[in-house]
Amino acid sequence: MSVVATETAGGAGTGTGAPEAGKIRCDACPVMCIIKDGMTGACDRYANAAGELIRVDPHVLIDRTLSTGGEVVPFLEREADWDGRILGEATTFVTAIGAGTTYPDYKPAPFIVASEIDGVDMVTVVTEGIFSYCGVKVKIDTDRWLGPEQAVVRADGEAIGHVTTGEYGSQMLSLGGVHHLTGGSKREGKVTCDALLALSNGFAVELAIDGGSTVIVEAGKAPIVNGVPETRMRVGCGSATIGMFAKQWLGLADEVVVVDDHITGVLSEHQAGKLLGIPDTGIRMKGRRSTPGRYFQVAEPGTGWGGTNLADPLAILGAFDPKKGARPGLTLFMVSTTGEHAAYFVLDEALRPVEQAIPAPLAAVAERIAENCEPALSTVLFMGGAGGSLRSGVTENPVRLTHSVKQALTRVTCGGAPAYVWPGGGITFMVDVTRMPSNAFGYVPTPALVAPIEFTMTLADYEALGGHMDHVRRLSQAGTPQGRRLVAPIADNPWPFGQPGSGGTP
Numbered sequence: 001m002s003v004v005a006t007e008t009a010g011g012a013g014t015g016t017g018a019p020e021a022g023k024i025r026c027d028a029c030p031v032m033c034i035i036k037d038g039m040t041g042a043c044d045r046y047a048n049a050a051g052e053l054i055r056v057d058p059h060v061l062i063d064r065t066l067s068t069g070g071e072v073v074p075f076l077e078r079e080a081d082w083d084g085r086i087l088g089e090a091t092t093f094v095t096a097i098g099a100g101t102t103y104p105d106y107k108p109a110p111f112i113v114a115s116e117i118d119g120v121d122m123v124t125v126v127t128e129g130i131f132s133y134c135g136v137k138v139k140i141d142t143d144r145w146l147g148p149e150q151a152v153v154r155a156d157g158e159a160i161g162h163v164t165t166g167e168y169g170s171q172m173l174s175l176g177g178v179h180h181l182t183g184g185s186k187r188e189g190k191v192t193c194d195a196l197l198a199l200s201n202g203f204a205v206e207l208a209i210d211g212g213s214t215v216i217v218e219a220g221k222a223p224i225v226n227g228v229p230e231t232r233m234r235v236g237c238g239s240a241t242i243g244m245f246a247k248q249w250l251g252l253a254d255e256v257v258v259v260d261d262h263i264t265g266v267l268s269e270h271q272a273g274k275l276l277g278i279p280d281t282g283i284r285m286k287g288r289r290s291t292p293g294r295y296f297q298v299a300e301p302g303t304g305w306g307g308t309n310l311a312d313p314l315a316i317l318g319a320f321d322p323k324k325g326a327r328p329g330l331t332l333f334m335v336s337t338t339g340e341h342a343a344y345f346v347l348d349e350a351l352r353p354v355e356q357a358i359p360a361p362l363a364a365v366a367e368r369i370a371e372n373c374e375p376a377l378s379t380v381l382f383m384g385g386a387g388g389s390l391r392s393g394v395t396e397n398p399v400r401l402t403h404s405v406k407q408a409l410t411r412v413t414c415g416g417a418p419a420y421v422w423p424g425g426g427i428t429f430m431v432d433v434t435r436m437p438s439n440a441f442g443y444v445p446t447p448a449l450v451a452p453i454e455f456t457m458t459l460a461d462y463e464a465l466g467g468h469m470d471h472v473r474r475l476s477q478a479g480t481p482q483g484r485r486l487v488a489p490i491a492d493n494p495w496p497f498g499q500p501g502s503g504g505t506p
């Protein structure tokens with residue numbers, strides 16, 4: 001992870017007094033760095049270039065022609081090099097990445113760009129928002145136990161979040177948020193900011209969970225739990241696995257147990273087994289019986305069979321009951337929800353299960369379970385609140401932007417990627433960071449994350465919500481002090497210029 005700094009090596013200080021000769025003040029965030037010539041500010045996003053405050057990174061524009069065989073212009077060094085003939089309004093989307101921030105927010109956003117799309121005048125308002133209220137939600141496709149719900153998640157020894165409710169085949173972490181950014185020690189805030197920045201920009205971060213595992217998370221990549229890369233997401237819970245594969249086991253084993261940390265399935269008792277006419281086997285399960293053939297809490301959670309702590313699956317069985325169908329020679333197949341673990345047993349004369357080689361037809365069904373597992377991935381969703389002062393950069397009447405978003409008149413994107421806006425008050429959004437151009441996020445040492453956000457609507461709607469109409473510029477007039485970088489749209493992202501509700505196609 002990169003290190004969050006409050007000032008660069010000799011390059012920046014902070015303060016509100018008049019800067020000395022040769023230094024300038026950056027007013028793009030509350031830190032108010034005073035920056036020497038040739039140096040960058042504390043966030044490395046702004047620099048003093050011969051007395052001019054410049055945004056260091058190129059401003060990113062998405063160009064559809066790059067994905068449709070058009071002329072490729074990967075990088076334009078300076079605005080002056082661009083004659084405006086290459087970028088069509090219908091094929092270019094101005095993102096907020098590298099666009100800059102206007103602090104305090106009563107100033108209009110850095111770019112308010114008009115475009116004509118299919119005869120409709122559209123406008124996109126872009127800004128790099130400073131988010132003190134932000135975090136990431138992490139979905140980790142694994143059954144392996146990461147830690148108890150509510151357990152503290154740490155990076156570099158600092159608490160940066162917690163384990164939250166598990167989902168179907170995945171475990172969830174909630175990281176960041178204003179409490180860790182601002183409510184703890186200075187180091188906790190910095191480490192939290194650092195981890196959020198790295199995760200949002202697609203870098204791997206090692207996390208340690210109190211009372212649980214370590215996990216390396218990288219958006220779009222397999223999680224690594226306690227040093228072992230996860231490969232498969234479970235096919236379903238134990239009961240669902242019984243439902244999916246019951247017919248394929250018919251005639252191959254007298255009994256099947258699908259071991260799962262949450263719901264372990266038993267074929268002969270399960271409704272699927274009943275409908276297939278599978279007789280009782282006298283099996284006795286440990287754990288709490290929920291409904292027929294479905295058992296909770298058969299073992300402790302762990303990194304063994306089906307997300308339990310089991311190395312020996314027989315540990316969840318009691319003695320077989322001869323009065324309820326158990327007999328010598330009865331066959332038992334036990335398998336995990338990923339097909340990763342499987343074993344075959346035959347009851348001896350004392351009705352004890354004795355392990356034998358798995359018959360090929362049963363092994364084939366275990367492989368079928370594995371085949372039906374999806375690759376295990378880590379998913380990182382950035383979540384931020386844009387319902388505050390950021391809105392003043394869009395309109396003099398901020399609540400109208402909120403209303404416009406809620407009425408689906410205004411589309412919210414982050415670096416051109418579609419954002420999900422939560423119902424209810426404010427503009428609280430989530431975005432999949434893998435759908436955004438690389439390195440779209442920055443930080444300021446307040447600490448807070450800097451994330452691109454764009455609001456796109458018709459020009460008429462923009463005017464109606466009290467937009468800064470005197471700052472609307474055509475794309476060809478939208479100059480930047482720094483270079484521009486053209487990137488191809490990310491596959492599957494709807495084109496941001498579509499009319500809201502149209503699915504994104506112009």
Ligand code: SF4
Binds near residue numbers: 040041045
């Ligand atoms: S931290 Fe960055 S944005 Fe904030 S004042 Fe310093 S250089 Fe400007």
